[in-house]
Amino acid sequence: MSKTLPIALGLVLAMGAPLHASSAEAGPKVSIQQIRNATIxxxxxxxxxxxxxxxxxxxxxxxxxxxxxxxxxNPLVELPESVESVLRGVDAVLISHTHLDHWDAAAQAEIPKSLPMFVQDNADAALLRKQGFKDVRILGANTVFNGVRISKVGARHGSEEMYAVPALAERLGATMGFVFQTAGLKTVYVAGDTVWEAHVRTALGAFNPDVVVLNTGDAQIDGFNTGIIMGKEDTLRVHQMAPNATIVAVHMDAVNHMTVSRNDLQDYVIEKGIETSVVIPQDGEVIDF
Incomplete structure (x- = not known):
């Protein structure tokens, strides 16, 4: 092997290129690049x-x-590449909800105001329009964008017990997942910030996705023994209901309230014998399907 190859590779990584040989925008018809946290x-x-x-x-x-x-x-780590690189080639932005770790001031400042922005409801649409975005669209059950069908699906950002507390229910708010579909391509379900609950099970049954992106950091708030997003055990539950799907686990190691790390989840999926069905990408990594 050439002695220059390790040096060249080190220079590429230092410059912030994706960890995969191809970038998300130049890759195959279906790919997912983990940026950081829940950003993909x-x-x-x-x-x-x-x-x-x-x-x-x-x-x-x-x-x-x-x-x-x-x-x-927060964030606990830097982006794996420049903001300019993250935004390069983007055709539209999807925002599951407007909590800081999914829609922050930096994104509001850096994303071009003319880009199509998809949100879950009128309240989020009004917020983005107030922030200066010109093309804000509410995602529906059967939205088509440039030939890609994107379907909004339900999600719940915590337990029923949490939502029974009015102040906490307001803080957690509404959120959504969504499903990408096009004839001839794998179906991709992005579950978003949700616990294991009926909407998730319905989406898995109705869409039979080939790829499921799960937020698996098991974020915890004070005073409750359960998380406000999925964790290790939920990864197994999703696999058991969709055994043929590839699970892509994200939303770990980047914000303070996550209790499950990539290493934790890797150990768990090996223990349960499902490691061939679960991909745990590093920041910057591109996964092709």
């Missing part, structure tokens, strides 16, 4: 979708009050 780029049917962009520098924000490790500043 989905290349699908010739379109590139940026999902839940949190684009701030490391430590830009205080930790989330009333949550696990709230003394830590």
């Amino acid at each position: 780029k989905v290349t699908y049917g010739g379109q590139v979708f940026l999902v839940d962009p949190m684009l701030a520098r490391k430590g830009a924000y205080a930790g989330f009050a009333g949550t696990y490790r709230s003394h830590l500043r």
Whole structure:
């Protein structure tokens, strides 16, 4: 092997290129690039979708009050590449909900105001329009964008017990998942910030996805023993209901209230014998399907 290859590879990684040989925007018809946290780029049917962009520098924000490790500043890590690189080639942005770790001030400042922005409801649409975005669309059950069908599906950002507390229910708010479909391509289900509940089971049964993107960091708030997003055991539950799907696990290691790390999840899926069905990408990594 040439002695220059390791040096060249090191230079490429230092410059912030994706860890895969191809980039999300130049890759095959279906690919997912893990950016950081819940932020991903989905290349699908010739379109590139940026999902839940949190684009701030490391430590830009205080930790989330009333949550696990709230003394830590968010994000916990830097982006794996420049914001310019993250935004390169993006055709539209999908925002599952407007919590800081899915839609932050840096994203609001850096994303071109003319890009199509898909949100879950009128309240989020009004917020983005107030922030200056010109093409804000509410995702429906059967939305088509440049030949790609995107379907909004339900999600719940915590337990029924949590939503029974009015102040907490307001803080958790509404959120959504969504499904990408096009004839001849694998069906991709992005579950979003949700616990294991009826909407998720319905989506898995109705769409029979080939790929399921799960937020698996098991974020915890004070005073409750269950998380506000999925965790290790939920990864197994999804696999058991959709055994032929590839699970892509994200939303770990980047914000203070996550209690499950990539290493934790890797150990768990090996213990349960499902490691061939679960991909746990590093920041910047591109997965082709």
